[in-house]
Each structure stands twice: as structure tokens, then as C-alpha cells.
Amino acid sequence: MTSLxxxxxxxxxxxxxxxxxxxxxxxxxLMVLYVLGGVFGNEGDTGGNGGFVVYGGYGPTxxxxxxxxxxxxxxxxxxxxxxxxxxYRERGVLRRLRASSVSRTGFLSAQLIVSFFIAAIGSVLLxxxxxxxxxxxxxxxxxxFLIAFVLGAVCFSAFGILVGTVLPTARAAxxxxxxxxxxxMFVSGAGPPPEVLPESLAAIGEYAPLTPVIKMLQEPWLSGxxxxxxxxxxxxxxxxxxxxxxxxxxxx
Amino acid sequence: xxxxxSVEHLRKTYGSFVAVxxxxxxxxxxxxxxxxxxxxxxxxxxxxxxxxxxxxxxxDIRVLGLDPRTQATQLRRLVGSQLQxxxxxxxxxxxxxxxxxxxxxxxxxxxxxVMERWSLTEKASASFSSLSGGQRxxxxxxxxxxxxxxxxxxxxxTTGLDPAARRATWQxxxxxxxxxxxxxxxxxxxxxxxxxxxxxxIVDGGRVxxxxxxxxLIAEYGGDLQVNFSTDRPxxxxxxxxxxxxxxxxxxPHVVVVGRGPVLALVGAxxxxxxxxxxxxxxxxxxxxDVFLRLTGRGLGE
Ligand SMILES: Nc1ncnc2c1ncn2[C@@H]1O[C@H](COP(=O)(O)OP(=O)(O)O)[C@@H](O)[C@H]1O
Ligand SMILES: [Mg+2]
Numbered sequence: 384m385t386s387l388x389x390x391x392x393x394x395x396x397x398x399x400x401x402x403x404x405x406x407x408x409x410x411x412x413l414m415v416l417y418v419l420g421g422v423f424g425n426e427g428d429t430g431g432n433g434g435f436v437v438y439g440g441y442g443p444t445x446x447x448x449x450x451x452x453x454x455x456x457x458x459x460x461x462x463x464x465x466x467x468x469x470x471y472r473e474r475g476v477l478r479r480l481r482a483s484s485v486s487r488t489g490f491l492s493a494q495l496i497v498s499f500f501i502a503a504i505g506s507v508l509l510x511x512x513x514x515x516x517x518x519x520x521x522x523x524x525x526x527x528f529l530i531a532f533v534l535g536a537v538c539f540s541a542f543g544i545l546v547g548t549v550l551p552t553a554r555a556a557x558x559x560x561x562x563x564x565x566x567x568m569f570v571s572g573a574g575p576p577p578e579v580l581p582e583s584l585a586a587i588g589e590y591a592p593l594t595p596v597i598k599m600l601q602e603p604w605l606s607g608x609x610x611x612x613x614x615x616x617x618x619x620x621x622x623x624x625x626x627x628x629x630x631x632x633x634x635x
Numbered sequence: 636x637x638x639x640x641s642v643e644h645l646r647k648t649y650g651s652f653v654a655v656x657x658x659x660x661x662x663x664x665x666x667x668x669x670x671x672x673x674x675x676x677x678x679x680x681x682x683x684x685x686x687x688x689x690x691x692x693x694x695d696i697r698v699l700g701l702d703p704r705t706q707a708t709q710l711r712r713l714v715g716s717q718l719q720x721x722x723x724x725x726x727x728x729x730x731x732x733x734x735x736x737x738x739x740x741x742x743x744x745x746x747x748x749v750m751e752r753w754s755l756t757e758k759a760s761a762s763f764s765s766l767s768g769g770q771r772x773x774x775x776x777x778x779x780x781x782x783x784x785x786x787x788x789x790x791x792x793t794t795g796l797d798p799a800a801r802r803a804t805w806q807x808x809x810x811x812x813x814x815x816x817x818x819x820x821x822x823x824x825x826x827x828x829x830x831x832x833x834x835x836x837i838v839d840g841g842r843v844x845x846x847x848x849x850x851x852l853i854a855e856y857g858g859d860l861q862v863n864f865s866t867d868r869p870x871x872x873x874x875x876x877x878x879x880x881x882x883x884x885x886x887x888p889h890v891v892v893v894g895r896g897p898v899l900a901l902v903g904a905x906x907x908x909x910x911x912x913x914x915x916x917x918x919x920x921x922x923x924x925d926v927f928l929r930l931t932g933r934g935l936g937e
Contacts, residue, residue: 385738386735386739389734393734393735401726475720475721475722476724481688482686482718482721484708484711485739
């Protein structure tokens with residue numbers, strides 16, 4: 384147990400020393416929040432535009448803030464974790480850990496905890512800046528939002544671990560991670576209003592695993608409801624990813 | 636003095652490629668045992684199987700009475716590892732590495748002591764990637780012994796190091812042995828094996844081609860000895876009568892005696908008896924390189 388804690392702590396520090404992870408988890412979501420928040424303000428759309436309503440009628444900043452929490456989760460899970468695991472495998476770090484009796488469960492659990500932890504830091508940072516500096520309203524149900532965050536961060540981190548497990552090299556994992564992050568940003572509700580996405584992108588958005596995470600985060604924030612469908616999807620993604628990662632994981 | 640490791644008829648294939656054909660060796664308590672052979676000989680595969688890190692296709696292996704195939708978890712707690720081509724995260728600091736690896740040992744040792752003992756204290760906050768090759772090896776050795784293992788496996792410790800760092804690493808290896816552990820040293824450097832190993836197995840093409848102490852291997856396979864000296868005395872043909880001498884030749888003042896076994900001592904004694912006291916009497920000893928050449932028909936570097 385102490386070794387799991389120690390590994391988690393050391394790995395957390397290593398993540399925070401990785402500039403790319405820090406950029407995509409901490410800095411970029413903040414930057415995007417400012418740009419899009421500044422462009423769209425926080426006035427709810429009332430359908431003056433010929434009855435066509437964007438952001439489901441919610442204020443854009445209210446809409447985007449929980450979505451960027453999702454983006455921070457995706458930053459660590461897509462850009463931090465996969466390259467990290469693949470690099471460890473490529474450089475023989477995993478072999479060395481295994482030789483010192485680190486178990487597969489131990490290593491993967493530590494990754495999951497670290498990823499969750501970094502996503503939490505990123506999200507707290509984002510909200511700490513968003514509240515005083517934008518017009519964002521407090522979540523309708525903070526409690527449900529918190530639960531949604533925990534579920535979303537854990538399950539999406541498991542998905543990131545799976546990506547790092549199946550991709551052979553750090554370079555491949557980093558490229559794939561970046562690509563997925565940008566794609567998800569556009570199609571999963573953190574980019575242009577979903578109502579204006581071209582059909583093809585909207586279709587991708589339907590199946591992008593970040594979409595239910597963001598929906599699950601937005602619902603308690605905007606309406607105070609729990610998004611049942613998306614949360615089931617998120618849970619499924621988490622369970623399947625964790626299981627697949629466990630069985631596909633290779634030390635070398 | 637029991638045998639700590641026994642490997643019998645080890646075999647390992649990767650697909651249809653036979654990496655280890657048939658390797659057997661025994662390692663005695665407290666010795667430095669070497670696996671010497673060219674790249675691709677199957678050394679790493681053999682020692683990693685012995686540590687339970689890879690699965691063999693055949694053979695019987697015991698390490699400290701345990702079978703690495705079925706008791707790898709128990710075994711790993713009793714052995715220390717420095718693996719070939721393994722590294723630590725580049726941004727990991729020296730003290731963090733020691734702290735982490737000490738925590739992986741149940742009832743783990745005080746990592747600060749380990750850091751002190753291996754002279755890493757002044758580098759405590761340096762990241763792994765900023766260390767020199769020799770310092771990295773020092774850290775990796777410290778991590779390999781942090782669990783106070785009874786057997787330590789060191790795979791290609793000095794590849795890529797400059798001569799000074801190599802010598803320093805040799806001292807580390809001897810320090811580990813002096814600490815009471817049994818060592819298995821994998822190397823493709825014959826000078827390293829000759830210098831450090833009590834006994835060794837020469838491996839080539841997935842088989843052991845010879846085994847024994849460096850001296851006995853050289854005596855057995857090293858071929859003839861060459862004794863050189865110079866003298867002004869025109870006639871040294873009396874040396875030909877010595878039992879172990881095969882031939883005597885000279886060019887100017889330089890005399891070359893080719894022989895076997897105790898030829899150096901006998902030539903020396905005979906010279907002194909005949910009033911010749913050369914200051915440059917020396918023997919050109921065969922090395923493990925010559926042994927390897929003799930056994931395989933190839934140089935070790937090829
Ligand atoms: N995981 C692997 N998959 C396929 N071939 C391998 C693998 N590991 C080693 N080999 C091959 O097996 C042979 C022996 O390798 P190795 O045990 O590393 O030799 P050595 O340590 O003596 O250089 C080499 O030809 C190497 O290419
Ligand atoms: Mg090798």
C-alpha cells in the first residue's frame with residue numbers, strides 16, 4: 384500500500400514536470416475558455432435567429448465551462464497518459480518496475496489515480512479562474528456535478544490508459560493523443576455549438592467517447608439534473624477500457 | 636558452498652528463431668559468475684528467464700531453490716536486477732528513484748543510507764537524464780541492491796561508458812560482491828569478464844561453448860605462450876632443451892620462445908643459470924579473446 388502511494392506521488396510529480404501535459408491539461412482549456420467565452424458572452428439564446436437555438440438556450444459561458452472541465456480531463460487522459468505509458472514501455476522503465484515486483488494492477492492503478500488527480504488539479508484551476516473572471520453562473524447542482532466529475536475523470540482516464548497500452552511507441556501515442564484531443568474538442572461539445580456542426584462531424588460526435596463525459600458534466604451544471612444515458616455510456620467506456628487495458632497490457 | 640543458480644538445458648525460441656538453443660550453467664554462492672559472448676548469443680534472454688522475466692520453452696531452472704517459471708513473484712524479492720536497455724524516467728530525481736524502489740521492498744531499507752553508501756548524495760536532486768553514464772550505472776546498481784538481494788544480475792553494465800567510468804563500474808561490481816551477494820554478470824567485453832569473474836560460461840549461438848575460471852579457460856584454449864626477451868649473447872639454443880619449449884627464434888637481440896604451461900619460469904631459471912639476466916623478460920599471455928577465437932573461429936566483436 385505504501386508503495387502504491389509512493390508510486391502515485393512520484394508519478395504525479397513526473398506528470399507535472401511534463402510540459403506537454405501541463406499545457407494541455409492546465410493552460411489550453413483556460414485559454415479556450417477565454418477566447419470562446421469572450422466571443423459568445425453568457426447571454427442565453429432565445430431563438431431570435433428564426434427559431435434556431437444554440438447551446439440549448441443556455442448561456443455560452445455556462446455551457447462551455449463544464450465542457451472545458453471535460454477538456455482538461457481529456458488533456459491528461461489523451462495527451463499525458465498514453466505517451467507516458469508508451470514511453471515507459473519503449474525505454475524499458477516498465478521492465479525495470481516489473482523486475483522490482485511492481486504488479487500490473489499496481490502500475491495501472493497508480494496511473495489511474497495520477498490521471499484523476501491531475502485532471503482534478505486542472506479542473507480546480509480552471510474553475511478558480513473562470514468564476515472571478517467570466518460571467519459563468521454557479522452550477523445548479525454542485526453535488527451532482529462533483530459526482531459527474533469523479534465518474535468522468537476516472538472512466539476517461541481508463542480510456543487513456545487503454546490508448547497507451549495498445550499503441551506501440553511513445554511517438555505514436557503522442558500523435559494519436561493530440562489528434563484525439565483536438566477532434567474531441569471540436570465534436571464533443573467543447574468547440575462550436577453542437578447545433579451548428581456539419582452532419583458528418585455531428586455523427587462523429589455521437590460516438591466520440593468524450594461526448595457523454597461532457598454531457599454528463601453539463602447537465603448538473605445547467606439544469607441540475609443527472610444525465611442518465613451519458614453516465615451509463617461513460618461507465619461502460621470506463622469498465623471496458625479498464626478491462627481491455629488490463630488484459631492487453633504488455634511490459635515490453 | 637551450495638549452488639545458488641542451476642540452469643539445465645535452457646531453450647527459448649522467438650517464433651521459429653532459436654535464441655537459446657541449449658544453455659546450462661551453475662552459479663556458486665558468493666562468486667561472480669560471467670556469461671560472456673557476442674551480441675545476439677542469447678545471454679540476456681538466458682538471464683531474464685533465470686529471473687522469471689521471460690518464459691522459457693524448455694529446461695530446468697532453479698534460483699535459490701525456486702522455479703522462476705512458477706515462483707517468479709517470490710524470486711523477484713530475493714534477486715536484484717540491472718536489466719539491459721532499461722532506463723528510468725528522464726525527469727525522475729535520484730532521491731525519488733531510491734525512495735520509490737526502497738518502498739517496493741517490504742519493510743524497505745532506509746533509502747538515504749543506500750544513497751550515502753553508493754555516493755549518490757551529492758546528486759540527490761539531479762534528474763536521471765542529467766546524470767553521466769557512470770553515475771547512471773551507479774544509481775542502477777544502488778537500485779538493484781536496495782532490497783538486499785542474495786543474487787544480483789547485471790546485464791551489460793559498461794556498454795557505452797568511457798574507460799574511466801568502466802573502471803569505476805568494475806569497482807561497484809566488486810563492492811556488490813563484497814557486500815555478500817552472488818553475482819551474475821553478463822558482458823560481451825572479454826577484459827571485463829577476465830578481470831571480474833571467478834568463473835564464466837562462454838556463450839555463442841545460444842549454446843555454452845566452454846566454461847571455467849578465466850585462467851583455466853586460457854590455459855586450456857589459449858594456445859601457446861610466447862616468452863620474449865633480448866640479449867647480446869649469440870647462442871641461446873640451450874633453451875630448446877627445456878621440456879615445455881616448442882621453438883626458439885631470434886631476430887637481432889630479440890628472442891622469442893614459444894611454449895606451454897610453466898614455460899616462463901623454466902626459461903627464466905635456465906637463463907639465470909647461464910648468466911643471462913634480461914631486464915625485459917615477459918610472457919605474452921593469451922586472453923579470453925584468443926580463447927573465443929579458438930573456440931568459435933570468430934572474434935568476439937564480430
Ligand atoms: N523479444 C524478442 N523477440 C524476438 N527476438 C528476440 C527477442 N529478444 C531477443 N531476440 C533475439 O534473440 C537473440 C538473442 O538475444 P539476446 O538474448 O538479447 O542476446 P545477447 O544478450 O547475448 O546479445 C538475438 O538474435 C535477438 O535478436
Ligand atoms: Mg544482451
